Amino acid sequence: MAIPGKKPVISEPPESAAGPAAVKSVLSHLNDKTGLASGAASLLKMNQPGGFDCPGCAWPEETEHRKRLEFCENGAKAFADEATRRRVAPEFFAHYSLSELEEKSGQWLNEQGRLTQPMVKKPGADNYVPITWFSACELIARHLNALDDPNEAAFYTSGRTSNEAAFLWQLFVRAYGTNNMPDCSNMCHESSGTAMTQVIGSGKGTVRLEDFDHANAIFVLGQNPGSNHPRMLAALERAKAKGAKIVTVNPLNEPGSRNFRNPQKLSGWTGKGTDLTDLHVPVRVNGDVAFLKGLCKALLEAETANKGHVLDREFIKQYTTGFEDFAADVASTSWQSIEEGSGVGEAVIREAAEIAIKAHTTICCWAMGLTQHVNAVANIQEVINFLMLRGNLGKQGAGACPVRGHSNVQGDRTMGVWEKPTPDFLERLGAEFKFDPPQAHGYDTIECLRAMDAGKVKVFLAMGGNFAAATPDSDFVEQALRKVDLTVQISTKLNRSHLITGETALILPVLGRTETDRQPDGEQFVTVENSMGVVTRSQGRLRPASEFLKSEVRVVAEIAEAVVGPRSTIKWRFLADDYHRIRDHIGKVVSGLSSFNDRLYDDGQIELPHAVRDAREFATASGKAEFTVHPIAEPGTDPGHYMMTTIRSHDQFNTTVYSQNDRYRGISESRWVVFMSEADMAELKLEAGDAVDLVSSSGSSERRLEALSVVPYRIPRRCIATYYPEANPLIPFDAVATGANTPAYKSVPVRIIKA
Numbered sequence: 171m172a173i174p175g176k177k178p179v180i181s182e183p184p185e186s187a188a189g190p191a192a193v194k195s196v197l198s199h200l201n202d203k204t205g206l207a208s209g210a211a212s213l214l215k216m217n218q219p220g221g222f223d224c225p226g227c228a229w230p231e232e233t234e235h236r237k238r239l240e241f242c243e244n245g246a247k248a249f250a251d252e253a254t255r256r257r258v259a260p261e262f263f264a265h266y267s268l269s270e271l272e273e274k275s276g277q278w279l280n281e282q283g284r285l286t287q288p289m290v291k292k293p294g295a296d297n298y299v300p301i302t303w304f305s306a307c308e309l310i311a312r313h314l315n316a317l318d319d320p321n322e323a324a325f326y327t328s329g330r331t332s333n334e335a336a337f338l339w340q341l342f343v344r345a346y347g348t349n350n351m352p353d354c355s356n357m358c359h360e361s362s363g364t365a366m367t368q369v370i371g372s373g374k375g376t377v378r379l380e381d382f383d384h385a386n387a388i389f390v391l392g393q394n395p396g397s398n399h400p401r402m403l404a405a406l407e408r409a410k411a412k413g414a415k416i417v418t419v420n421p422l423n424e425p426g427s428r429n430f431r432n433p434q435k436l437s438g439w440t441g442k443g444t445d446l447t448d449l450h451v452p453v454r455v456n457g458d459v460a461f462l463k464g465l466c467k468a469l470l471e472a473e474t475a476n477k478g479h480v481l482d483r484e485f486i487k488q489y490t491t492g493f494e495d496f497a498a499d500v501a502s503t504s505w506q507s508i509e510e511g512s513g514v515g516e517a518v519i520r521e522a523a524e525i526a527i528k529a530h531t532t533i534c535c536w537a538m539g540l541t542q543h544v545n546a547v548a549n550i551q552e553v554i555n556f557l558m559l560r561g562n563l564g565k566q567g568a569g570a571c572p573v574r575g576h577s578n579v580q581g582d583r584t585m586g587v588w589e590k591p592t593p594d595f596l597e598r599l600g601a602e603f604k605f606d607p608p609q610a611h612g613y614d615t616i617e618c619l620r621a622m623d624a625g626k627v628k629v630f631l632a633m634g635g636n637f638a639a640a641t642p643d644s645d646f647v648e649q650a651l652r653k654v655d656l657t658v659q660i661s662t663k664l665n666r667s668h669l670i671t672g673e674t675a676l677i678l679p680v681l682g683r684t685e686t687d688r689q690p691d692g693e694q695f696v697t698v699e700n701s702m703g704v705v706t707r708s709q710g711r712l713r714p715a716s717e718f719l720k721s722e723v724r725v726v727a728e729i730a731e732a733v734v735g736p737r738s739t740i741k742w743r744f745l746a747d748d749y750h751r752i753r754d755h756i757g758k759v760v761s762g763l764s765s766f767n768d769r770l771y772d773d774g775q776i777e778l779p780h781a782v783r784d785a786r787e788f789a790t791a792s793g794k795a796e797f798t799v800h801p802i803a804e805p806g807t808d809p810g811h812y813m814m815t816t817i818r819s820h821d822q823f824n825t826t827v828y829s830q831n832d833r834y835r836g837i838s839e840s841r842w843v844v845f846m847s848e849a850d851m852a853e854l855k856l857e858a859g860d861a862v863d864l865v866s867s868s869g870s871s872e873r874r875l876e877a878l879s880v881v882p883y884r885i886p887r888r889c890i891a892t893y894y895p896e897a898n899p900l901i902p903f904d905a906v907a908t909g910a911n912t913p914a915y916k917s918v919p920v921r922i923i924k925a
């Protein structure tokens with residue numbers, strides 16, 4: 171958590187992204203954390219054949235245009251953070267009690283370095299003490315095997331976990347007897363998966379990286395690639411060079427999306443950079459349904475004026491259903507309600523539509539700005555409506571591109587880490603390993619928290635992540651976590667989830683992706699799947715941070731052996747001795763990965779099949795892609811309320827905060843801020859730097875954050891922005907995306923009270 175009270179230093183945001191400033195930032199991170207020479211040598215292996223996959227985001231690496239330096243500033247920071255020379259050893263836990271550590275910020279905790287040894291906190295104790303791996307696994311087994319029902323346990327996964335570890339993990343959880351597998355995806359792109367599965371029959375994106383070279387228009391909605399997917403800027407720059415127009419739809423005009431100085435090219439060091447965005451559409455927070463309806467309305471009106479030249483009638487007729495109802499609804503929606511709902515004028519929406527009409531091929535990219543709202547599923551289905559009007563699905567240079575977050579979050583789902591597995595997957599899993607997997611759906615993240623609070627989850631294991639800080643409604647979550655009997659964190663770095671624990675708690679430290687993974691049968695590599703469905707290998711090369719670390723795969727195997735060993739015929743340790751054996755099983759269970767090992771060696775990478783992208787086949791109820799109708803979201807701000815969104819800075823990876831600065835937004839020394847328009851500030855008689863409290867309410871309960879500094883910013887009126895995770899205590903637990911349960915982190919009505 172941030173330290174309240176500290177004042178930010180506010181300056182003008184920079185005009186361009188990346189460039190020399192990014193290189194300077196990389197060098198200083200490496201120098202502080204890993205030592206410059208060894209850090210730089212290892213970075214050269216990142217995203218290269220035979221090297222390791224970047225532990226940062228899920229943007230695919232280039233193959234055709236691969237550079238010697240195939241990484242970005244933020245990937246380098248994620249690397250340096252894992253490769254740090256600092257250590258959290260048993261002496262650290264002897265020195266600091268849990269009560270003391272709870273007062274420390276998340277940034278401080280992370281800065282203490284890598285976890286080195288298994289630790290246990292016993293009931294009533296206020297310190298962690300060392301425990302052997304064997305005793306830790308026995309302890310887990312005792313707790314799990316004492317439960318009345320396997321559904322009293324839950325198994326969280328964060329998205330850095332490799333395919334091999336994820337596959338073994340879900341196999342263990344199902345062999346134990348539950349589908350309670352909440353994951354970070356539940357807080358992230360769940361809305362995208364749900365929305366797309368309903369209307370196009372697949373939850374994954376329909377574009378390849380090469381499609382960016384063939385796109386005439388690219389819409390980037392609710393995404394900040396400059397900070398969160400910086401390598402995407404290179405793809406946008408190339409598209410731009412070939413004449414593509416780029417439209418960004420975002421309440422903030424993010425510097426990273428405006429101008430890009432490619433540090434991999436000489437011109438990025440000396441020149442002016444590339445102006446990426448042709449049109450910025452400053453929607454109000456949660457104004458996207460209204461904006462997208464406006465866009466479709468402009469397209470339909472243009473078709474009426476110029477019959478046969480705007481819509482792809484062939485596509486609509488052959489591949490879709492529901493067009494008539496959709497068109498009628500759009501026609502009956504007034505421009506006035508579109509302008510009010512989106513906060514954007516008709517002229518700007520028509521300008522965006524004009525770009526789409528002139529483009530033969532359009533890609534829509536999006537991220538959390540669309541997925542984390544109560545009406546998030548509607549947001550994404552409106553994107554699909556818009557794409558379908560001009561046949562932009564299953565066509566080169568076009569398609570839907572939900573840009574995933576964690577580097578293997580998509581792969582973890584492909585491996586079966588899902589609380590709602592398909593019957594088909596379970597059948598193949600059961601046949602391969604000769605057991606009956608549980609059929610009933612398990613808890614997602616929100617349901618898991620509710621069950622914890624109700625005393626129905628008694629044992630909680632987390633494969634990575636920072637469950638306590640990433641989830642909404644922090645006070646509620648912490649209270650729920652403390653009701654659990656045993657919490658287990660399988661982690662690389664210290665975070666809040668190690669401090670907010672059940673009665674008994676374990677920390678199990680693991681190898682990171684950058685480190686050598688040696689097993690009895692030799693050095694191992696793992697695989698990951700990027701945001702575009704391409705599976706590649708990743709092999710760490712650094713010396714492990716401690717001799718006591720185990721790989722995630724090995725830890726899962728040892729826990730599984732202790733918990734279900736005698737009851738199952740699966741040879742857990744044998745599988746972990748050589749990951750090829752795990753991949754052989756994956757090839758038989760997961761469709762699209764047959765002959766997994768052979769193809770990895772032959773081709774280096776495997777592209778998973780995608781029926782929509784490859785064949786315009788839609789596995790929906792109707793067998794067609796479906797147009798859908800959605801109401802414009804209510805502004806949701808009663809008088810006196812502002813709509814708060816939560817954002818990432820340029821110096822964090824999710825709950826891991828590297829510094830209190832946000833170079834791209836001109837903020838330094840404090841993240842305890844609220845971004846606000848000057849007009850709203852004037853109305854409330856606030857000056858830059860003034861302290862305010864934010865209060866959100868749901869039902870009868872109120873949540874409050876105190877003394878945040880006001881920062882004047884170009885953001886639509888009655889909208890404000892704060893940082894994730896600092897603002898998570900304000901996010902009501904019960905505000906979630908309809909149908910997907912993704913927390914509505916990006917539309918929280920709050921009151922502003924002058925402190």
Ligand SMILES: Nc1nc2c(c(=O)[nH]1)N[C@H]1C(S)=C(S)[C@@H](COP(=O)(O)OP(=O)(O)OC[C@H]3O[C@@H](n4cnc5c(=O)[nH]c(N)nc54)[C@H](O)[C@@H]3O)O[C@H]1N2
Nearest residue numbers: 227244392393394398455456537538539575576818823824
């Ligand atoms: N360096 C770095 N890289 C990361 C991460 C990181 O924390 N740091 N996190 C990873 C993960 S897990 C994820 S999911 C992704 C997240 O990547 P992003 O989704 O890009 O991250 P956010 O900062 O949450 O929000 C994105 C944008 O949504 C805009 N926005 C907010 N509300 C609205 C709205 O109502 N409508 C619209 N149209 N826009 C809105 C914000 O202004 C912001 O620019 O990045 C991944 N990559």
Ligand SMILES: Nc1nc2c(c(=O)[nH]1)N[C@H]1C(S)=C(S)[C@@H](COP(=O)(O)OP(=O)(O)OC[C@H]3O[C@@H](n4cnc5c(=O)[nH]c(N)nc54)[C@H](O)[C@@H]3O)O[C@H]1N2
Nearest residue numbers: 328354358634635636640661662663665816824825894915
């Ligand atoms: N307000 C608000 N809340 C949000 C969001 C938001 O936009 N706004 N975004 C949401 C999103 S998109 C996401 S994805 C979630 C993120 O939720 P999580 O994935 O749970 O959180 P992270 O901060 O990514 O987890 C960081 C921790 O993972 C561990 N770790 C790192 N690498 C490894 C590894 O290789 N193996 C293992 N076992 N552990 C490792 C380290 O201990 C580190 O401290 O947060 C969500 N919460």
Ligand SMILES: [Mo]
Nearest residue numbers: 358359575576
């Ligand atoms: Mo995410």
